[in-house]
Amino acid sequence: MKLTKGQIEELYVFTRKHYVEHYDLQTELVDHLSNGIEEQWQYNPKLAFDDALQVEFKKFGVFGFMDVVEKRQKAMSNRYRKILYGFVKEWFQLPKLLTTIAIFILFFLVLHLKQASYVLMGLILILGAVNFYHQFKRRKKEKAQKLKKGKVFMLESMINDTGNGVSIMLFGNIFNVLQIMRFNFSELNNYWLALIAIAATLPCLTFYITAYVMPSKAQELLEETYPEYNLI
Amino acid sequence: MGNSKLYKGSLNTIILKLLEEKGKMYGYEITQKVKELTKGELKITEGALYPALHKLEAEGLLDVEVAKVDNRLRKYYKLTEAGEKETVNRLAELEEFIRSMQNLVNPKWSIE
Missing domain, CATH: 1.10.8 (Helicase, Ruva Protein; domain 3)
Structure with a gap:
């Protein structure tokens, strides 16, 4: 039967x-x-x-099923990290490497300014606002899709949520730290400034990849991960 | 079984070995096959099997295929190329372990 x-x-x-x-x-x-x-x-x-x-x-x-769900999430996070790492690597190879270097130089130069904290805070505010607008638009689209399909894959949730998480962490925390410290970066020597510029470039790339690159390639990534994606 | 802890560490190797023999299998099939082979001595619990499969998949040792069977979708697991190599390594490790255990449990005393 x-x-x-x-x-x-x-x-x-x-x-x-x-x-x-x-x-x-x-x-x-x-x-x-x-x-x-x-x-x-x-x-x-x-x-x-x-x-x-x-x-x-x-x-x-x-x-x-709790144990199975939990372990599955862990395994899928590993997979997500591997995919993310693959994308980050691209930014350290030509031609994208040039953009990475440009971002680094920009940070390095800005840090030399006496008002570096304010410039960075302003930058974060502008980027944050632009990002908020984009995320809002995408969320709306996703919601409509979800209602239509009714089926959400685990990697799909991770791709959508991680971008948001990273941007909140990035914009919220860094802004607060800058505001509280009001640190005068220009007093530091060049080695420190270079180090801080590298430390600023990496989260920028991670943010861009998790919030924009991966969601835009979601379809492709999901098809690769789930053979059933096209069957339903 | 009281000795399930002894088996637990070898679950991944058992899965890899089964997939090497059978080509592709689905979760339920693996639990049944293990039961059949060990005549019920070793029961893989569902709570342990799927996490093991998902971990091996995330590590790139297993690949998945999905087919529609009887009104539902069935997920099959099979070895990737890396998985095939790993199976050979892990089986060798397991055999080595069994040999060491045998020597420990049942040492061959000799007078020199």
Whole structure:
């Protein structure tokens, strides 16, 4: 006896109820539960669907799917980091290396100014506002897509959320630090300024990649990661 | 089983070895196969199997394929090229471990 389409749908609802948010993991667990239930039916065809499901679910232990979800997130974060690292590497190879050097030189020159803190704070405010506008527009688009599709993949969430997280961390924290310290960078010697300029360039690249490059390539990255992406 | 801790460390190697033999397998199939091979002695719990599979996948040792089977999508795992090499290494390591354990548990005393 095989599960019906309706019962498969019920299993998806069941996984969502048990805190499995993402479609990729839901799908794998639904297939697992289905196989288990169908096997039980081979020996006991009269067994009710719900009872068979409970038997299969118990096999996951007292924490249910939580452990699987947590570990999956960890594995996917690793994957995300690897992808991010690949993009960052591009910025240290020609031709993008020239842009990286230009950003570095810009920071280095700005840091020599007496009002460096204010210039940097102004820069952060402008970039923050532009970014806020873009994120807002994208969120709206994503929401519409989500409603249409109803299925969110784990890597998709990570691509969308990390960009926001990085920008909040970057714009919020650095702005606060600059404001509290009102530090006069121009008193430092060139080695320190170069070091600070490098330390400023790296988060800039990370921000640009996580908030703009990766979301714009999301489709491609998801197709690479999930063979089922085009099947649904 | 009380000795499940002994098996736990070898779960990844067991998965790799199974995939080397079978080509491609899905999660449920792996649990069943292990049960069958060990006559129920070693039961891979679902809570341990999937995290192991996902970790191996993230490490680039496994690749995935998805097919539509009976109204649902099924995710198959198979070894990547790196996975094939790693399987050979890990099996060699495991065999070495078994030999060492045998010597420890059952040492061959000799009088010289």
